[in-house]
Amino acid sequence: MNERNALENYIEASAGAVDLTIRAEHLESTAQALAVLLEQGKILMAFPLEQNTESATQYSP
Protein backbone atom coordinates (compact mmCIF):
# COMPACT_ATOMS: atom_id res chain seq x y z
CA MET A 1 0.00 0.00 0.00
CA ASN A 2 1.51 3.36 -0.91
CA GLU A 3 1.65 6.36 1.38
CA ARG A 4 -1.31 8.16 -0.24
CA ASN A 5 -3.54 5.10 0.08
CA ALA A 6 -2.55 4.79 3.72
CA LEU A 7 -3.45 8.44 4.28
CA GLU A 8 -6.80 8.05 2.58
CA ASN A 9 -7.57 4.97 4.64
CA TYR A 10 -6.65 6.89 7.78
CA ILE A 11 -8.91 9.76 6.73
CA GLU A 12 -11.84 7.45 6.10
CA ALA A 13 -11.45 5.66 9.42
CA SER A 14 -10.88 8.71 11.60
CA ALA A 15 -13.48 10.90 9.88
CA GLY A 16 -16.15 8.36 10.78
CA ALA A 17 -15.03 8.51 14.39
CA VAL A 18 -15.90 12.23 14.54
CA ASP A 19 -19.06 11.87 12.44
CA LEU A 20 -17.50 13.64 9.48
CA THR A 21 -17.82 12.69 5.84
CA ILE A 22 -15.08 13.97 3.56
CA ARG A 23 -16.49 14.53 0.09
CA ALA A 24 -14.59 12.94 -2.77
CA GLU A 25 -13.62 16.31 -4.23
CA HIS A 26 -12.06 17.34 -0.89
CA LEU A 27 -10.13 14.15 -0.30
CA GLU A 28 -6.95 15.05 -2.18
CA SER A 29 -6.50 18.47 -0.52
CA THR A 30 -7.36 17.03 2.90
CA ALA A 31 -4.76 14.31 2.43
CA GLN A 32 -2.16 16.94 1.52
CA ALA A 33 -3.00 19.05 4.57
CA LEU A 34 -3.00 15.98 6.79
CA ALA A 35 0.42 14.92 5.51
CA VAL A 36 1.82 18.32 6.57
CA LEU A 37 0.19 18.06 9.99
CA LEU A 38 1.43 14.53 10.57
CA GLU A 39 4.94 15.67 9.70
CA GLN A 40 4.66 18.41 12.36
CA GLY A 41 3.12 15.90 14.75
CA LYS A 42 6.16 13.65 14.37
CA ILE A 43 8.45 16.53 15.36
CA LEU A 44 6.24 17.21 18.37
CA MET A 45 5.92 13.61 19.51
CA ALA A 46 9.67 13.01 19.20
CA PHE A 47 10.38 15.58 21.91
CA PRO A 48 11.45 13.77 25.09
CA LEU A 49 9.30 15.31 27.82
CA GLU A 50 9.95 14.24 31.40
CA GLN A 51 7.05 12.22 32.78
CA ASN A 52 6.41 14.80 35.48
CA THR A 53 5.92 17.65 32.99
CA GLU A 54 2.46 18.96 33.73
CA SER A 55 0.08 20.14 31.06
CA ALA A 56 -0.44 23.85 30.44
CA THR A 57 -3.99 23.53 29.18
CA GLN A 58 -5.27 26.22 31.52
CA TYR A 59 -2.93 28.83 30.26
CA SER A 60 -1.86 31.87 32.24
CA PRO A 61 1.58 33.28 31.60
Add this chain to the structure above:
Amino acid sequence: MIPYPTLAARDIARQVRRREITAAEITEAALATVNQQNHRLNAFTAVLPERARAEAVRVDVDIAAGHKPGPLAGVPFAVKNLFDVKGLSTLAGSKIRRDVPPAQQDASLIRRLAQAGAVLLGALNMDEFAYGFVTENAHYGATHNPYDTARIAGGSSGGSAAAVAGGLVPLALGSDTNGSIRVPASLCGIFGLKPTYGRLSRAGSFPFVHSFDHVGGFARNVADLALCYDLMQGEDPSDPAQSLRPIEPSLPNLQMPVENLRVAVLGGWFQQGALADALDALARVAAALGATATVELAASDVARAAAFCVTAAEGANLHLPDLRVRAGDYDPATRSRFLAGALLPGQYLLQAQRFRAWYRAQALELLQQYDVLLAPATPCIAPLVGQVFMKLGDREIPVRANLGLYTQPISFIGLPVVTAPVWLDGAELPIGVQIITAPWREALGLQVANYLELSGVVGYRAPA
Protein backbone atom coordinates in the same frame (compact mmCIF):
# COMPACT_ATOMS: atom_id res chain seq x y z
CA MET B 1 -7.34 70.64 2.83
CA ILE B 2 -6.68 68.23 5.71
CA PRO B 3 -3.53 66.06 5.23
CA TYR B 4 -5.56 63.18 6.65
CA PRO B 5 -3.57 60.13 5.41
CA THR B 6 -0.44 61.17 7.30
CA LEU B 7 -2.01 62.62 10.46
CA ALA B 8 -1.25 60.81 13.70
CA ALA B 9 -4.18 59.80 15.87
CA ARG B 10 -2.95 62.02 18.71
CA ASP B 11 -2.67 65.03 16.37
CA ILE B 12 -6.21 64.49 15.11
CA ALA B 13 -7.55 64.25 18.67
CA ARG B 14 -5.58 67.33 19.77
CA GLN B 15 -6.91 69.42 16.87
CA VAL B 16 -10.47 68.25 17.46
CA ARG B 17 -10.26 69.01 21.18
CA ARG B 18 -8.91 72.50 20.43
CA ARG B 19 -11.70 73.01 17.90
CA GLU B 20 -9.15 73.67 15.16
CA ILE B 21 -11.04 71.11 13.16
CA THR B 22 -14.27 69.24 13.77
CA ALA B 23 -14.69 65.49 14.13
CA ALA B 24 -17.21 65.75 11.28
CA GLU B 25 -14.58 67.26 8.97
CA ILE B 26 -12.04 64.57 9.86
CA THR B 27 -14.65 61.88 9.28
CA GLU B 28 -15.46 63.27 5.83
CA ALA B 29 -11.73 63.33 4.99
CA ALA B 30 -11.42 59.73 6.19
CA LEU B 31 -14.43 58.54 4.19
CA ALA B 32 -13.12 60.31 1.08
CA THR B 33 -9.71 58.63 1.51
CA VAL B 34 -11.33 55.21 1.92
CA ASN B 35 -13.44 55.91 -1.16
CA GLN B 36 -10.35 56.83 -3.19
CA GLN B 37 -8.00 54.12 -1.97
CA ASN B 38 -9.99 51.04 -1.07
CA HIS B 39 -10.54 49.84 -4.64
CA ARG B 40 -6.74 49.65 -4.94
CA LEU B 41 -6.08 47.92 -1.60
CA ASN B 42 -9.29 45.97 -0.89
CA ALA B 43 -8.76 46.57 2.82
CA PHE B 44 -12.38 47.28 3.85
CA THR B 45 -15.19 44.75 3.56
CA ALA B 46 -17.75 47.18 5.04
CA VAL B 47 -17.70 50.97 5.28
CA LEU B 48 -20.12 52.60 7.73
CA PRO B 49 -20.56 56.25 6.67
CA GLU B 50 -23.84 56.83 8.52
CA ARG B 51 -22.56 55.45 11.79
CA ALA B 52 -19.24 57.31 11.46
CA ARG B 53 -20.97 60.61 10.74
CA ALA B 54 -23.32 60.15 13.70
CA GLU B 55 -20.45 59.36 16.06
CA ALA B 56 -18.47 62.36 14.81
CA VAL B 57 -21.43 64.68 15.39
CA ARG B 58 -21.71 63.31 18.93
CA VAL B 59 -18.05 64.17 19.58
CA ASP B 60 -18.50 67.69 18.19
CA VAL B 61 -21.67 68.23 20.25
CA ASP B 62 -19.83 67.08 23.39
CA ILE B 63 -17.01 69.51 22.77
CA ALA B 64 -19.42 72.37 22.06
CA ALA B 65 -21.17 71.59 25.35
CA GLY B 66 -17.88 71.82 27.21
CA HIS B 67 -17.58 68.11 27.94
CA LYS B 68 -14.29 66.23 27.69
CA PRO B 69 -14.50 64.25 24.45
CA GLY B 70 -11.82 61.66 25.28
CA PRO B 71 -8.18 61.09 24.28
CA LEU B 72 -9.19 59.82 20.83
CA ALA B 73 -11.70 62.56 20.05
CA GLY B 74 -12.74 62.23 16.42
CA VAL B 75 -10.01 59.68 15.53
CA PRO B 76 -11.20 57.31 12.77
CA PHE B 77 -10.45 53.62 13.22
CA ALA B 78 -11.48 50.29 11.73
CA VAL B 79 -11.48 46.66 12.84
CA LYS B 80 -10.75 43.23 11.40
CA ASN B 81 -14.11 41.77 10.45
CA LEU B 82 -14.02 39.14 13.20
CA PHE B 83 -14.93 41.84 15.75
CA ASP B 84 -18.63 42.31 16.42
CA VAL B 85 -19.90 45.58 15.03
CA LYS B 86 -23.45 46.40 16.01
CA GLY B 87 -25.73 45.93 13.01
CA LEU B 88 -23.25 43.86 10.93
CA SER B 89 -22.95 40.10 10.60
CA THR B 90 -19.56 39.14 12.03
CA LEU B 91 -18.02 37.52 8.97
CA ALA B 92 -14.60 36.47 10.26
CA GLY B 93 -13.66 36.46 6.58
CA SER B 94 -16.15 33.73 5.73
CA LYS B 95 -19.05 33.09 3.40
CA ILE B 96 -20.63 30.80 5.98
CA ARG B 97 -21.28 33.66 8.44
CA ARG B 98 -22.80 36.07 5.91
CA ASP B 99 -26.25 35.05 7.06
CA VAL B 100 -25.76 35.08 10.83
CA PRO B 101 -27.90 37.70 12.59
CA PRO B 102 -26.25 41.11 12.89
CA ALA B 103 -24.33 41.71 16.11
CA GLN B 104 -26.48 43.25 18.85
CA GLN B 105 -23.59 45.24 20.26
CA ASP B 106 -20.00 46.18 19.50
CA ALA B 107 -17.08 44.08 20.72
CA SER B 108 -15.65 45.22 24.06
CA LEU B 109 -12.55 46.83 22.56
CA ILE B 110 -14.60 48.82 20.04
CA ARG B 111 -16.76 50.11 22.89
CA ARG B 112 -13.67 51.19 24.82
CA LEU B 113 -12.23 53.10 21.87
CA ALA B 114 -15.61 54.67 21.10
CA GLN B 115 -15.90 55.78 24.74
CA ALA B 116 -12.55 57.52 24.24
CA GLY B 117 -14.05 59.47 21.33
CA ALA B 118 -12.83 57.33 18.41
CA VAL B 119 -15.05 56.99 15.34
CA LEU B 120 -15.55 53.57 13.79
CA LEU B 121 -15.28 53.66 10.00
CA GLY B 122 -15.85 50.02 9.14
CA ALA B 123 -14.70 46.40 9.02
CA LEU B 124 -11.59 45.00 7.36
CA ASN B 125 -10.58 42.02 5.24
CA MET B 126 -8.80 38.97 6.63
CA ASP B 127 -7.94 35.35 5.88
CA GLU B 128 -11.01 33.19 6.37
CA PHE B 129 -11.46 32.47 10.08
CA ALA B 130 -7.97 33.99 10.63
CA TYR B 131 -6.35 30.82 9.26
CA GLY B 132 -3.55 32.21 7.11
CA PHE B 133 -0.73 34.71 6.75
CA VAL B 134 -1.63 36.17 3.36
CA THR B 135 -5.17 37.71 3.28
CA GLU B 136 -5.90 36.18 -0.09
CA ASN B 137 -9.52 35.43 0.69
CA ALA B 138 -11.51 33.25 -1.74
CA HIS B 139 -14.75 35.12 -0.94
CA TYR B 140 -13.62 38.74 -0.55
CA GLY B 141 -10.43 38.86 -2.63
CA ALA B 142 -6.84 39.63 -1.76
CA THR B 143 -5.83 42.68 0.23
CA HIS B 144 -2.96 44.45 -1.51
CA ASN B 145 0.20 45.92 -0.07
CA PRO B 146 0.09 49.75 -0.14
CA TYR B 147 3.75 49.92 -1.25
CA ASP B 148 3.28 47.59 -4.20
CA THR B 149 -0.19 46.40 -5.03
CA ALA B 150 1.20 43.34 -6.81
CA ARG B 151 2.21 42.08 -3.36
CA ILE B 152 0.26 40.81 -0.38
CA ALA B 153 -0.37 42.75 2.81
CA GLY B 154 0.22 39.66 4.94
CA GLY B 155 -2.33 38.13 7.25
CA SER B 156 -4.49 37.23 8.72
CA SER B 157 -5.13 40.85 9.77
CA GLY B 158 -4.13 42.05 6.29
CA GLY B 159 -6.97 44.53 5.86
CA SER B 160 -6.06 46.16 9.19
CA ALA B 161 -2.40 46.58 8.28
CA ALA B 162 -3.07 47.80 4.73
CA ALA B 163 -5.66 50.32 5.94
CA VAL B 164 -3.21 51.83 8.43
CA ALA B 165 -0.16 51.76 6.14
CA GLY B 166 -2.20 53.11 3.21
CA GLY B 167 -3.38 56.12 5.24
CA LEU B 168 -7.06 55.08 5.35
CA VAL B 169 -7.15 55.03 9.16
CA PRO B 170 -4.53 55.94 11.78
CA LEU B 171 -5.55 53.03 14.04
CA ALA B 172 -6.91 49.54 13.45
CA LEU B 173 -7.61 46.44 15.50
CA GLY B 174 -6.61 42.91 14.60
CA SER B 175 -6.09 39.51 16.15
CA ASP B 176 -2.99 37.35 16.43
CA THR B 177 -3.12 33.61 17.04
CA ASN B 178 0.08 32.56 15.30
CA GLY B 179 1.39 35.89 13.98
CA SER B 180 -1.64 37.57 12.42
CA ILE B 181 -0.74 41.02 13.76
CA ARG B 182 3.03 40.69 13.50
CA VAL B 183 3.21 39.30 9.95
CA PRO B 184 1.08 41.99 8.27
CA ALA B 185 2.68 44.73 10.39
CA SER B 186 6.05 43.54 9.07
CA LEU B 187 5.00 43.38 5.43
CA CYS B 188 3.12 46.71 5.53
CA GLY B 189 5.76 48.67 7.46
CA ILE B 190 3.77 49.71 10.51
CA PHE B 191 3.86 49.09 14.25
CA GLY B 192 1.80 46.27 15.70
CA LEU B 193 1.26 45.12 19.26
CA LYS B 194 0.35 41.58 20.24
CA PRO B 195 -0.07 41.90 24.01
CA THR B 196 0.41 39.13 26.57
CA TYR B 197 -2.18 36.35 26.33
CA GLY B 198 -5.09 37.40 28.53
CA ARG B 199 -4.22 41.11 28.66
CA LEU B 200 -6.98 42.51 26.44
CA SER B 201 -10.57 41.38 26.30
CA ARG B 202 -11.53 39.18 23.38
CA ALA B 203 -15.23 39.50 24.14
CA GLY B 204 -17.18 40.05 20.95
CA SER B 205 -14.47 38.72 18.66
CA PHE B 206 -14.98 35.52 16.69
CA PRO B 207 -12.55 32.87 18.00
CA PHE B 208 -10.04 30.81 16.07
CA VAL B 209 -7.90 28.93 18.65
CA HIS B 210 -9.06 29.79 22.16
CA SER B 211 -5.86 28.74 23.84
CA PHE B 212 -3.73 31.28 22.00
CA ASP B 213 -6.01 33.88 20.43
CA HIS B 214 -4.86 37.43 21.18
CA VAL B 215 -6.28 40.80 20.12
CA GLY B 216 -4.25 43.96 19.59
CA GLY B 217 -3.66 47.04 17.50
CA PHE B 218 -1.83 48.64 14.58
CA ALA B 219 -0.59 52.23 14.19
CA ARG B 220 1.88 54.24 12.14
CA ASN B 221 3.79 55.43 15.20
CA VAL B 222 4.52 54.03 18.63
CA ALA B 223 2.83 56.75 20.67
CA ASP B 224 -0.50 56.18 18.86
CA LEU B 225 -0.18 52.44 19.41
CA ALA B 226 0.60 52.96 23.10
CA LEU B 227 -2.36 55.31 23.56
CA CYS B 228 -4.72 52.88 21.85
CA TYR B 229 -3.37 49.97 23.92
CA ASP B 230 -3.73 51.86 27.20
CA LEU B 231 -7.33 52.74 26.43
CA MET B 232 -8.21 49.12 25.65
CA GLN B 233 -6.88 47.73 28.92
CA GLY B 234 -9.12 46.88 31.85
CA GLU B 235 -11.04 43.99 33.26
CA ASP B 236 -13.91 42.56 31.25
CA PRO B 237 -15.84 39.71 32.92
CA SER B 238 -17.27 38.70 29.55
CA ASP B 239 -13.89 37.24 28.50
CA PRO B 240 -13.22 34.34 30.88
CA ALA B 241 -9.63 33.98 29.66
CA GLN B 242 -8.75 37.55 30.50
CA SER B 243 -6.31 38.14 33.32
CA LEU B 244 -7.39 40.07 36.40
CA ARG B 245 -4.20 42.13 36.37
CA PRO B 246 -4.65 45.84 36.95
CA ILE B 247 -4.31 48.35 34.13
CA GLU B 248 -0.61 48.97 33.49
CA PRO B 249 -0.45 52.03 31.21
CA SER B 250 2.46 52.33 28.82
CA LEU B 251 2.32 56.04 28.07
CA PRO B 252 3.81 57.38 31.35
CA ASN B 253 7.19 55.73 30.65
CA LEU B 254 7.10 55.78 26.86
CA GLN B 255 9.57 58.64 26.50
CA MET B 256 11.86 57.51 29.30
CA PRO B 257 15.43 56.76 28.18
CA VAL B 258 16.25 53.17 27.40
CA GLU B 259 19.29 52.48 29.57
CA ASN B 260 21.03 49.45 31.00
CA LEU B 261 18.78 47.14 29.08
CA ARG B 262 19.90 43.57 28.61
CA VAL B 263 19.07 42.78 24.99
CA ALA B 264 19.78 39.58 23.07
CA VAL B 265 19.08 38.36 19.58
CA LEU B 266 17.31 35.03 19.15
CA GLY B 267 19.37 32.71 16.97
CA GLY B 268 18.81 29.15 15.84
CA TRP B 269 15.25 28.60 14.62
CA PHE B 270 14.59 32.36 14.54
CA GLN B 271 17.20 32.99 11.87
CA GLN B 272 17.14 29.70 10.01
CA GLY B 273 16.30 30.33 6.37
CA ALA B 274 15.75 34.07 6.85
CA LEU B 275 16.60 36.14 3.79
CA ALA B 276 19.15 38.96 3.87
CA ASP B 277 16.49 41.68 4.37
CA ALA B 278 15.22 40.03 7.55
CA LEU B 279 18.71 39.50 8.95
CA ASP B 280 19.91 43.00 8.03
CA ALA B 281 16.86 44.57 9.69
CA LEU B 282 17.45 42.48 12.79
CA ALA B 283 21.13 43.47 12.87
CA ARG B 284 20.26 47.15 12.57
CA VAL B 285 17.86 47.04 15.51
CA ALA B 286 20.27 44.90 17.57
CA ALA B 287 23.12 47.37 16.97
CA ALA B 288 20.96 50.33 17.98
CA LEU B 289 20.13 48.61 21.25
CA GLY B 290 23.68 47.45 21.91
CA ALA B 291 22.73 43.78 21.71
CA THR B 292 25.82 41.69 21.31
CA ALA B 293 24.62 38.29 22.52
CA THR B 294 22.85 35.77 20.33
CA VAL B 295 20.93 33.23 22.37
CA GLU B 296 18.96 30.14 21.56
CA LEU B 297 15.44 29.39 22.73
CA ALA B 298 15.69 25.62 22.69
CA ALA B 299 13.23 23.44 20.77
CA SER B 300 11.54 26.33 18.95
CA ASP B 301 11.02 24.00 15.98
CA VAL B 302 8.97 21.82 18.31
CA ALA B 303 7.06 24.87 19.57
CA ARG B 304 6.20 25.73 16.00
CA ALA B 305 5.10 22.16 15.34
CA ALA B 306 2.98 22.18 18.50
CA ALA B 307 1.34 25.48 17.54
CA PHE B 308 0.66 24.08 14.08
CA CYS B 309 -1.11 20.98 15.46
CA VAL B 310 -3.07 22.77 18.19
CA THR B 311 -4.24 25.39 15.69
CA ALA B 312 -5.58 22.79 13.29
CA ALA B 313 -7.22 20.67 15.98
CA GLU B 314 -8.78 23.45 18.07
CA GLY B 315 -9.91 25.33 14.97
CA ALA B 316 -11.41 22.18 13.52
CA ASN B 317 -13.28 21.41 16.73
CA LEU B 318 -14.83 24.89 16.66
CA HIS B 319 -15.96 24.36 13.07
CA LEU B 320 -16.96 20.70 13.21
CA PRO B 321 -20.74 21.33 12.95
CA ASP B 322 -20.28 23.37 9.75
CA LEU B 323 -17.62 21.03 8.36
CA ARG B 324 -20.15 18.21 8.63
CA VAL B 325 -22.88 19.91 6.61
CA ARG B 326 -21.34 22.63 4.44
CA ALA B 327 -17.64 22.02 3.97
CA GLY B 328 -18.02 23.23 0.40
CA ASP B 329 -18.70 26.78 1.61
CA TYR B 330 -15.26 27.19 3.20
CA ASP B 331 -12.34 28.86 1.46
CA PRO B 332 -10.44 25.88 -0.05
CA ALA B 333 -7.26 26.94 1.74
CA THR B 334 -9.03 26.87 5.10
CA ARG B 335 -11.21 23.85 4.49
CA SER B 336 -8.43 21.34 3.87
CA ARG B 337 -6.61 22.31 7.07
CA PHE B 338 -9.73 22.22 9.22
CA LEU B 339 -10.77 18.85 7.80
CA ALA B 340 -7.29 17.48 8.42
CA GLY B 341 -7.21 19.06 11.89
CA ALA B 342 -10.41 17.23 12.83
CA LEU B 343 -8.62 13.93 12.29
CA LEU B 344 -5.47 14.47 14.37
CA PRO B 345 -4.62 12.01 17.15
CA GLY B 346 -5.49 13.24 20.63
CA GLN B 347 -1.95 12.44 21.70
CA TYR B 348 -0.71 15.40 19.65
CA LEU B 349 -2.80 17.81 21.69
CA LEU B 350 -1.81 16.36 25.03
CA GLN B 351 1.86 16.36 24.08
CA ALA B 352 1.54 19.94 22.81
CA GLN B 353 -0.02 21.17 26.06
CA ARG B 354 2.65 19.48 28.17
CA PHE B 355 5.38 20.72 25.86
CA ARG B 356 3.98 24.24 26.20
CA ALA B 357 4.70 24.17 29.94
CA TRP B 358 8.27 23.07 29.27
CA TYR B 359 8.88 25.59 26.48
CA ARG B 360 7.38 28.46 28.46
CA ALA B 361 9.71 27.69 31.36
CA GLN B 362 12.73 27.88 29.02
CA ALA B 363 11.54 31.21 27.62
CA LEU B 364 10.91 32.69 31.08
CA GLU B 365 14.37 31.64 32.19
CA LEU B 366 15.86 33.43 29.19
CA LEU B 367 13.75 36.48 30.00
CA GLN B 368 15.24 36.58 33.47
CA GLN B 369 18.66 36.99 31.88
CA TYR B 370 17.51 39.47 29.22
CA ASP B 371 14.91 42.23 29.26
CA VAL B 372 14.35 42.12 25.53
CA LEU B 373 14.70 39.43 22.88
CA LEU B 374 14.83 40.33 19.21
CA ALA B 375 13.80 38.21 16.22
CA PRO B 376 12.70 38.78 12.64
CA ALA B 377 8.93 39.09 12.26
CA THR B 378 8.91 37.53 8.81
CA PRO B 379 11.62 35.66 6.91
CA CYS B 380 11.26 37.95 3.87
CA ILE B 381 9.58 41.06 2.46
CA ALA B 382 6.02 40.83 1.08
CA PRO B 383 5.60 38.01 -1.47
CA LEU B 384 3.54 38.53 -4.62
CA VAL B 385 -0.23 38.08 -4.65
CA GLY B 386 -0.85 34.53 -5.83
CA GLN B 387 2.67 33.37 -5.02
CA VAL B 388 2.38 29.81 -3.72
CA PHE B 389 5.97 29.00 -2.80
CA MET B 390 8.94 30.97 -1.47
CA LYS B 391 12.57 29.96 -1.25
CA LEU B 392 14.13 30.14 2.22
CA GLY B 393 17.72 28.96 2.28
CA ASP B 394 17.81 25.90 0.08
CA ARG B 395 14.16 24.97 0.70
CA GLU B 396 11.12 25.87 -1.36
CA ILE B 397 8.14 26.06 1.01
CA PRO B 398 4.50 27.24 0.83
CA VAL B 399 4.02 30.96 1.53
CA ARG B 400 0.62 30.68 3.20
CA ALA B 401 1.71 28.39 6.02
CA ASN B 402 5.24 29.65 6.55
CA LEU B 403 5.29 33.43 6.75
CA GLY B 404 4.76 32.98 10.48
CA LEU B 405 7.71 30.69 11.08
CA TYR B 406 9.26 33.10 13.58
CA THR B 407 6.04 34.35 15.16
CA GLN B 408 4.32 31.05 15.96
CA PRO B 409 6.58 29.85 18.80
CA ILE B 410 6.19 33.19 20.62
CA SER B 411 2.38 33.39 20.54
CA PHE B 412 2.25 29.72 21.53
CA ILE B 413 3.47 30.84 24.95
CA GLY B 414 1.64 34.16 24.97
CA LEU B 415 4.59 36.55 25.26
CA PRO B 416 3.98 40.22 24.40
CA VAL B 417 5.57 41.47 21.18
CA VAL B 418 5.85 44.83 19.47
CA THR B 419 6.61 44.59 15.75
CA ALA B 420 8.64 47.54 14.48
CA PRO B 421 9.16 48.35 10.78
CA VAL B 422 12.62 48.76 9.27
CA TRP B 423 13.46 50.37 5.95
CA LEU B 424 16.85 49.19 4.78
CA ASP B 425 18.94 51.49 2.59
CA GLY B 426 17.49 51.58 -0.91
CA ALA B 427 14.65 49.22 0.00
CA GLU B 428 11.30 49.55 -1.73
CA LEU B 429 9.49 47.43 0.82
CA PRO B 430 9.66 47.34 4.62
CA ILE B 431 10.29 44.42 6.95
CA GLY B 432 9.59 44.08 10.67
CA VAL B 433 11.49 43.04 13.76
CA GLN B 434 9.85 41.44 16.81
CA ILE B 435 10.63 43.12 20.14
CA ILE B 436 9.78 40.41 22.67
CA THR B 437 9.51 40.95 26.43
CA ALA B 438 8.47 38.97 29.48
CA PRO B 439 4.74 38.49 30.17
CA TRP B 440 2.93 41.74 31.09
CA ARG B 441 5.88 43.94 30.04
CA GLU B 442 4.17 45.44 26.98
CA ALA B 443 5.13 48.88 28.28
CA LEU B 444 8.82 48.02 28.01
CA GLY B 445 8.39 46.72 24.46
CA LEU B 446 6.64 49.93 23.48
CA GLN B 447 9.29 52.04 25.23
CA VAL B 448 12.05 50.27 23.28
CA ALA B 449 10.12 50.66 20.00
CA ASN B 450 9.62 54.36 20.76
CA TYR B 451 13.36 54.83 21.40
CA LEU B 452 14.14 53.09 18.09
CA GLU B 453 11.59 55.23 16.28
CA LEU B 454 12.97 58.47 17.73
CA SER B 455 16.47 57.30 16.78
CA GLY B 456 15.36 56.79 13.17
CA VAL B 457 16.18 53.08 13.28
CA VAL B 458 12.60 51.98 12.75
CA GLY B 459 9.58 53.88 11.47
CA TYR B 460 6.75 54.30 9.02
CA ARG B 461 7.11 55.79 5.55
CA ALA B 462 4.06 56.92 3.61
CA PRO B 463 3.59 55.06 0.30
CA ALA B 464 4.36 57.15 -2.79
